[in-house]
Structure formats: C-alpha cells, structure tokens
Amino acid sequence: MNDAPGVRLTLDEVRALAFTTLRLVGLAPAHADAVADTMVAGERDGCASHGIYRLLVAAASIRAGTVAVDARPVVSDPAPALVRVDGGGGFAQLAFARGLPHLVDKARAHGIAALALTDVVHFAALWPEVEAVAAHGLVALAMTPSHAWVAPAGGTRPVFGTNPIAFGWPRPDGPPFVFDFATSAVARGEIELHRRAGTPVPDDWGYDASGCATTDAAAILDGAMRTFGGHKGSALATMVELLAGPLIGDLTSAESLARDGGRGGSPLGGELIVAIDPAGFLGAAAAVHLRRAEAVFDGIARQGARLPSARRHAARARSLRDGVVIPAALHADILRIGG
Template sequence: MSVRSGTVDVSLEALKGLLARIFERNGCSSATASILAANCAGAEAAGSFSHGVFRVDGYVSSLRSGWIDGAAGPEIYSKSPAYVFVDAKNGFAQVALHAARDIFVQRIRENGVALLSIRGSHHLAALWPDVTPFAQEGLIAISMVNSFGCSIPVGAKKPLLGTNPFAFAAPIRGEAPLVFDFATTSMANGDVQLAAREGRTLPPGIGVDSSGEPTTDPNKILNGGALVPFGGHKGSAISLMVELMVAGLTGGKFSSEVDWSAHPGAQTPHTGQIIIGIDPSFSEPGGFSDRSSQFIAMLRDAGMESYPGLRRWRIQDKGSVTISSAMFNRLTEYAAEVKC
C-alpha cells in the first residue's frame, strides 16, 4: 500500500480482505463476505465507482438494520430441464447466483438455452460482473433486475419503477467479451448519489423534484423526487419489460412494493433477478464464433477503436486500486469495529 496526497493505492487482494472483514463483522457468513468483497473490489478496479467501495455504506447500514440476512443459504429448485429457480432466502443475489451457477451452466450446455430465476434477493451491485463470467466460458448471458420505486415511467404521475438495469455479455473469439450494463433510467441511482456526495450538479434530463419539475440538483432527485427513463418512451418501455420479466418470472416484488420503512438504514432493494443463458455452439458449426470475430473487425474498420466492455476488461487486472484517503479511513474504521 502506498499513500499519496488525498489518495491511497491498495492492492486488489488487500482491498478484498479489508472488505471481507467489514462484511463478516456486520453479520455475513465467511462465504458471503468473500463473494461480496470480490464483487465490490472488482467493480472499483474496473472503474465502476458508483458500484465499488462507494456501496459499502449501503451494505453495512442494510445489514445492521436487519433488512438482509447476511448468512442466508439459498435454496435451488429445478422447475424444468431449462429452468433453474433459486430462493435467496432474503440474502444477496450474488450469493444465490454463485450457489446456482454450476447447475445453470450445465442446463445451458444441455439445452442450448436456460433461465435462472432468483427470488427474495438483494442486489446493490453492478450487473456486468454477473454476466461476464458466462461469456468467459463461451456462453451468452442476458440479465435483468428490478429495484425500488425511484423512476417515473412515461405517462405516470409517481415513481413505480426502479432503475431496472439490463446487462448483456457475449464471447468474442480471440478478444475480450462484449459486455454492457446500463440502467434504464437516464442515470444510475448510484451515480446520482455520488454527485450528491461530491456536491456536483447533474446534466438536464436526469430527474425531477418532489413537485415533478425537472431539476439538476441530485439531492432533490434523491429526496422526494425521481429519475426519468432514458430516451423517453423507448427507455420507459424497456424498464417496463424488465419490471414485468423480473417480478413476473421470479414471483418477487415489484419495485413499487419494496417497503423498508420498518428497517431504518436499509438501502438494498429486496426484489429479484433473472439471467437468460445461451450456448452459441448450438448455432451453425463455427457460426457465432466466426461471426462475432467478423463483427468486431467491421466495427474497427468503421473507426471504432473500442467496444462495450473492452476498456473495463483492460484495466480491471492492474492489481491495485486508488481510492480516496477519506474512503480508505472509513473502510478501516468499519473493519476495526466490534463484530455485530
């Protein structure tokens, strides 16, 4: 670890260890703490700052509020040869996915396509880490998760939807996977929170205040206001799809049904998640592999020097991360506190 003016350089492994201690001291099992730490540190290393160590406060306050069971053991059911169902038991979605991953991959390879449905889970992380490992194994993955009521769909008068992110990952022969992950709102809620913490104003078109008037003040959006979908009706329609697919197929809550009022400090949406997995080897022999490589070549010939996921892929394995001294001190204080 090295310290510079206002920042600290810490190895990725040291950061994972620090985060794991924090999560264990706040009620997580050792296995859960390790999964969350790897997810959080990986997001920070990849430049997903709104879903990296910034999220630790939300994890800790949610665990301390009793809103989440940090030691929950997911239950896996087989609904059909191509349908894997997981009850997260009020635990973290990443833990449920980790528990079901092997059987899910098996079902994808056996059937060509399979669905993983996770219910009763909490997801406060970036979505790209959930789908990227499948692409690394030569599979295509699409994931969706709903959130809490913080977005107003076009034509509505109150927040009904969450940020409702959508993620996609596909293998590219000889290249980094093509991966994207985006909220269906004009900005991710975490980025709005970061702007509020740093005292920044937002670009126009991100959200409205409590009176429904457009605002560039992140605090007004977060306190009684709401986000708006990207692209008007188009983003609104995609968000509606995510909401229906996730709540409908998992039997979980709609975003507007999330009620944490009895748990002051809770910040993690208690909803669900779905992942659709596809084995491209079921296409024409060599078809997807050849076409994906040709596709990237076409993009480069057109002047695109990068594609979704490439920048993140290149920087995530640098071995260390730089975080603010204030954040590092906050993390070490959490890790030193008496175990709850």
Template sequence: MPETVNLSLDEARALSLAALEAHGANRANAAAVTDIMIRAEQDRCASHGLFRLQGYCASLRSGKVNGAASPKLRDIAPGVLRVDGDGGFAPLALDTGLPALAERARQQGIAALGLVDIYHFAALWPEVETLAEAGLSGLAFTQASPMVAPAGGTKPFFGTNPMAFSWPRPGKDPYVFDQASAAMARGDVMIHARDGKKVPIGTGIDPDGNPTEDPNAVLAGAQLPFGGYKGSNIAMMVELLAGGLIGSVFSYEAGRLDNKDGGPPIGGEIVIAMDPARFGDAERWADHCEALFAEATAMDGVRLPGQRRRKARLETPETGIELARSLYDTVTELANG
C-alpha cells in the same frame, strides 16, 4: 477534487471482509459480496465498488438481510432453474446457480435461472461476463425500489432496472454491456452528489417535477428513464421478467416492504444463458460475429463496450485503486466494527 487514498486490491478486500463479518455476515456471504465489490473496483467501476459497502453493512446491522443465508438451487422445468436466496445478498445465490445454469444451457441450447428472496446491490455485468467466459451468451435483469418516474409521470415508480448482455468471442475478451433503464445509474447520481457535481439535464426531476442539474434534488425527486418512453418500456419489461415471471416483487412492492436502512431492497433477478453453438450455425457463428464487430469498429470513434473496464482490470493490480478520503474513512470505520 476530494482527497484520495490509494489501496491495493488485497487491502481493499481485507477491509471489506472485516466490515461485513463485523456486521453479521458469515465468511461465505462476506467473501461472495466482497468478490463482487473488488471486481468492480478492479475495473474502476466506483459506483458498484466499496461505495456500496456502507449499504451492505447497514442491511446486515438492521437485520433486514440474512448474513448467514444458505441459498438453495431447485430444478423446476427442463429449461428453468431457481435459487431461493434465503433472504441473503445476491452474490452467493449467483455462485450457487450460475454453474448449473451454464451446464443446462450447454445441454439444451438455452436455459433460465430465476433468483428470488435476494438483495441485489451490485453491477450485473459479472454474471453475464462469467457466462461469456464459459462460451455462452448471457442476459440478466433485476429491479429495485422506486427511483425512476415512468414516461409522463413525476413520481418514482420503477427501479433503475438494469439489464446486462454478453456475447462470447473465442480467443478474445467477450462483448459485455451493463446499463440501467434510467438515464444515469443511481450510484453515479449519488457520487455526483457526494462530490458536489452537477448531473446532465434529463437525469431526473426535483420533488416538484421540474428538470434539474442538482443531484440532491434528483435523489429527493425522481430519476428519469433514458430516451423517454423507450426507456420506460424497457423498465416495465424488466419488472415483468424479474418480478412477475419468477414470482418476485415489483419495484413499488419492494419499496413498500423496505425498511429504508440505506441498503438494497428485496427483489429478484433473472439470468438467461444461450449456447451459440446449439442454434444451427455451430461452424460459422463465431467468425460471422467477429466480422460484425470488425465492420463496426472500422469506423472512427467506435469502440466496443467493456474495453475501458478490461484495460483497468490489467492496471489496478499494479496501480491499486483510488478511494475518496471520506469513503476510505467510512470503510475503515466499518471494518473496525
């Protein structure tokens, strides 16, 4: 196992802010990106925490991403909002759009937010969890550059094309899941490669199209969708929703535009919010859904997604977070400019 370093959340936050500002982000953008990474670290979601900092800084350093981006919110239809991200990272654009999306969903029952000209490099659960904590159900979708071969193919075409869903549970932690349409998240493949661990067969193929347990071969070849054609269909759906529908790029287009600096490609995201109290079952929906959760979890071995993250969230303010020594050294070097 690699040597680790323990950091408090405040120490991790300070290092991230220093690194992002040293590489060209203003305080507003640095704070929004840092908040997303520290939320992941607090939940022990290592693949979307400070592990991503090097990519964020690389894209600032190369000039691909606008570190002083000022996202602009537009109202383009009764149920549709749009944020122009001004070529910046997604977190500040989400901070700009989510409050308005929540308010519109409360007014109308359902609303959608399209985010364009952004660089998304984080988990999707923070945006849908934010909506659930406001009493709304949320859906989020985003694409990336080509990493995943479609069913029957051997070359990267889709991004990992994740999706997230949340459901509010009054008085309880919301139901939240966040998953890639790939068999394994890209960051997890990269962490396996860093730590010298094998990946399960089905994760991906090598450059010659052969199944492999070597994460480095997968990174050089292509990842695979989960469930074969089923995951491939979902990846295509994400392309259409987060690219075609909102006027953003598809993954293959993002890959052609990208400068390959190690950071995120340009892309889009769509977030949909729904108010369960506005769909005709205002008095009963919450209790009815709690009965569903209770029925499922009464079976041995069944748990709801997100419980591990929520438990970690309560623990890490006291225990701190563990970073691999190599990652700590990288983060410290970035913070020192």
C-alpha cells in the same frame, strides 16, 4: 499508501478491506466472500459507483435489518431448462454462485436455460454475472428490478427501479463483449457519488420531490430519477419489472420499496438470467459462426467507435498492474464502519 487524491491499494488489499468490513458488520463468511468479489471487480474495472463504495451500501442494509446475513440459498429445478435459487433474503451474489453451475449444465443440455434468483438483496452491477456465464462460452442476458426510484416517461413520480439489463457474448480471442446499463438515465450510485462530492448533475437526470427538473443530486434522490431515451427506456424498464418480477414470482420495484418500510436497505426481489449455448443452434459449426461475429466488432472498432466494456477492460489492465486509488473520504468512511 496515501496519494494526493486518495489512498492507493492493491486489488488484494481492496478485497481484504471489503471482506474484513463485511465480516465486522455480521455477514457470514460465504456471503462476505461472494460480495467482496463483486466489489473488487467493480473497483478493478474502474466502475467506482459499483466498487468499494458499495461497502457503505451493504453495511447500511445489514444494519437496517433488510438482509439475512447467514441465508443459505436453496437450489431447485422447476423444469428441465430452468433453475431457481431461493436466496432466503440474503445478498444475490452467493445465490448466483450456487445457481451458475446448474445454469451452465442445463444450457449445454437444452441449448437454452434460465436461472431465476428469488428473494435476494441487490446492490451491485449485473455485468459480473453475464461475464461469468460468457466465460463458459455461453451467451447471457440478465435483468433485475430494484426500488421504485424512477419515473416513467411523461411522469414525475417513481414507479420503476433503475432496472438494469446486461448482455454477454463470448469472443474466441479475448474477453467477452459485455454491456450493462440501467434503464434509468444513470445508475443511482452515480447520483449518490455526486451527492457525496457536493457536485451538480445534468438537469435531465431526474426531478425533485415537487416534480421539477433539478441539478441537485440530493433532491433527485428524494424525488425521482428519469429513464433514458424517453418512452423507449420506459418500455424497457417495464419489461424488466415483468420478467424479473411477476414472471418468477417475485417483487416489483414498488413492492420492494414498500417492503423496505423506510429502513433504507438495498432492493429486495428477483433476478432473471438467460444462457444460450451457440452449439445448441449450430452444433459443430458454432466456432465458425462465432468467428463470423467478429466482423461486427471489427466494423465498430475500425471507425473509432468504442465497444461497450472496452473501457472496463482497459481499466482492468491498469489496476491489475498499478492498483487503484480510493477517495480519502470514502476510505475513512469505510474504516469507520469497522470501528
């Protein structure tokens, strides 16, 4: 149904649109299932830059030949508390789905475990991964490099990816506490949405190709983004490069961009996910101490401050009830992919 601002869809319709479009551009069914799920999660939770818009990104990567459309992830056990999934050049979502049960089992057996996804293509947020881990009662931390789009603090030439970090904490009486943020000043998808809309961005989001600050979204996409928080964001971006790159034998952001060779595909590389079982430290007392942790959240909420992920959960409740509205131009672009 068409509304004034766009096209209203139920979440089932969003998923059908995502799955059908991904199949039309050649993605194998198992991959299309997993990728569609993450797009629906983004749209459901009000994260437009990581929702159905990502169909354009995924389709472009497939057509550029930077994604193995029928890759079969291979799970291995390099050490008792470690899991590795070689994604074979496919999208990261299916590799994560294959590795998650092993990660959960090892975290429960050893108290802490890590999952390395290697040779996977990224284009989505990390919060679906940490939320899936937290759903098993585990604490989760995830990170991944991307393409070299972001300049270090004090520089104007790209070195880092947007290099997001995500964290999940299970809560006894509700959805988990989750945050997921890029170490860049803003997610690249946000800048792309401004470019599509022809609207300016804040002048501290990035530089043009000559190294000058700009409010032109297209100029930043052709130049360099900035890290958030100056040298602090720059240091965190470096950490992500190392932990989810060389530590697990995968690419840095600069190497990912070089491997792309100008084709315009999504980043290729690794992702590191760490899961911690509270019972590993606390045994039978874990539930008591998780209850104690609720005082931290209460202390934040009582003074009117917003908990990260609260806005997503509120959007989730609305979209489950009312569906979502897709901008008409974006909906038309998606239908053209199918055509």
